[in-house]
Structures are given as structure tokens and as C-alpha cells.
Amino acid sequence: MAHSILVINGPNLNLLGTREPGIYGASTLEDVNALCVKTGVDNGAEVTCFQSNYEGAIVEEIHAARGKHDAIVINPAAYSHTSVAIRDALSGVAIPVYEIHISNIHTREEFRHHSFISAVAKTVVCGMGIKGYAASINAAIADLNEA
Numbered sequence: 001m002a003h004s005i006l007v008i009n010g011p012n013l014n015l016l017g018t019r020e021p022g023i024y025g026a027s028t029l030e031d032v033n034a035l036c037v038k039t040g041v042d043n044g045a046e047v048t049c050f051q052s053n054y055e056g057a058i059v060e061e062i063h064a065a066r067g068k069h070d071a072i073v074i075n076p077a078a079y080s081h082t083s084v085a086i087r088d089a090l091s092g093v094a095i096p097v098y099e100i101h102i103s104n105i106h107t108r109e110e111f112r113h114h115s116f117i118s119a120v121a122k123t124v125v126c127g128m129g130i131k132g133y134a135a136s137i138n139a140a141i142a143d144l145n146e147a
């Protein structure tokens with residue numbers, strides 16, 4: 001059976017394309033979703049995309065991933081820097097986590113330098129633009145193929 005990967009995008013990422021294009025680029029969330037699905041199709045994995053601006057909705061999507069998805073690729077956006085709830089949900093479901101940020105959070109404001117998610121992630125990709133989603137999905141597929 002094909003590997004199943006859930007891609008989660010957090011708050012404000014629905015505004016991609018118009019939101020601070022100097023930092024996040026011109027691609028829209030639809031472009032990101034299309035790239036994620038294509039990366040999966042090209043490598044034999046099924047990719048499902050989810051976006052929410054609500055912390056609780058993200059927590060519930062992570063809970064619902066149990067028994068359904070083999071890996072989670074997540075851009076927690078601003079919740080990276082604040083959310084113990086999302087981190088606990090990710091460790092609670094014990095599904096491998098691949099964290100991705102479009103921008104390089106380490107060259108930006110100090111408050112972006114720490115992510116609560118990184119300690120429970122297998123990989124952390126940042127600063128690659130939206131190509132980071134493809135890199136994270138490929139890393140997940142490579143790990144699942146090895147397992």
C-alpha cells in the first residue's frame with residue numbers, strides 16, 4: 001500500500017502569495033498543495049493537505065491522523081513559537097514529524113528562533129522556500145521506505 005502523508009499548514013498560510021511576498025514568495029497555498037501532492041505521486045505516496053488558522057483544529061487533525069497517515073509534514077507557522085498543545089499532540093500520536101518553514105526562521109526576529117515543535121521532529125527544514133515541502137515529503141518517504 002502507498003505511504004500516506006499528511007501535510008499541515010498553520011495560521012496565515014492561507015494568505016501565501018499575497019502575504020509578505022518578500023519573505024514568503026509569490027506561491028499560493030494552492031501551489032504548495034499541488035507541489036505536495038505531485039511530490040507524493042512522483043514517489044509513490046498519497047499526500048493529504050490541511051490548513052487551519054485555529055490551534056484546536058490542528059490538534060484535532062493530528063489526533064485524527066492516527067491509523068490513517070504514516071508521516072506528518074507540518075508548517076506550524078506562528079504556533080511553532082507558542083504551542084505546547086501542538087507539540088504534545090504530535091508526540092501523543094507517535095507519527096513521525098517533519099517540520100518545515102518557508103523562511104529561514106534563524107535569520108529573522110529572535111522570537112522566531114525557537115520552535116516548540118523541533119524537539120519532536122525528525123527533520124527541520126527552513127529557508128528553502130516552498131521547495132522545503134518537497135524536501136520534507138521526500139525525507140518522510142525515504143524513511144518510510146527504509147522502515
Ligand code: DQA
Nearest residue numbers: 075076077078101102103112
Ligand atoms: C513560518 C515562519 C513563522 O515564524 C511564521 O510565523 C509563519 C511562517 C515560515 O514558513 O517561514 O507564519 O513558519
